[in-house]
Amino acid sequence: MLTIRCANCKTKLWKYNKLGKGEVLRCHKARITKMLDAREQDGAIDCPCGSRIGIDKGTNWKMIKNAFNYSGKKVSKL
Ligand SMILES: [Zn+2]
Structure with a gap:
């Protein structure tokens, strides 16, 4: 589970179940x-804080590079 944080003010934004080891380019809703x-x-x-984190692409948020950080563990694909 990853915790997504704003890169600007460090506010915790959401928790995300990331699959695979790749970069977080989008977050599936x-x-x-x-x-x-x-x-x-x-x-x-x-x-x-006003910082834009992602763009709505329907089923996912397209994440804006450098607008966020994350911590936690990615889940290996089964
Ligand atoms: Zn912020």
């Missing part, structure tokens, strides 16, 4: 296990 402080607006997802 179905695998977001808990929304914390993120705000959905204008077809995007933002941190409460």
Whole structure:
């Protein structure tokens, strides 16, 4: 499980069940296990500090490079 944080203010945004070892380029909405402080607006997802974190692509958020950090463990693909 990964905790996604804003790179600007370190606010915890959501928890994400990342599969595989690749980079976090997008977050599939179905695998977001808990929304914390993120705000959905204008077809995007933002941190409460105003920093834009991702763009709504329907089933996933396309993550904006350098807008976020994460910590935690990725889950190996079965
Ligand atoms: Zn922030």
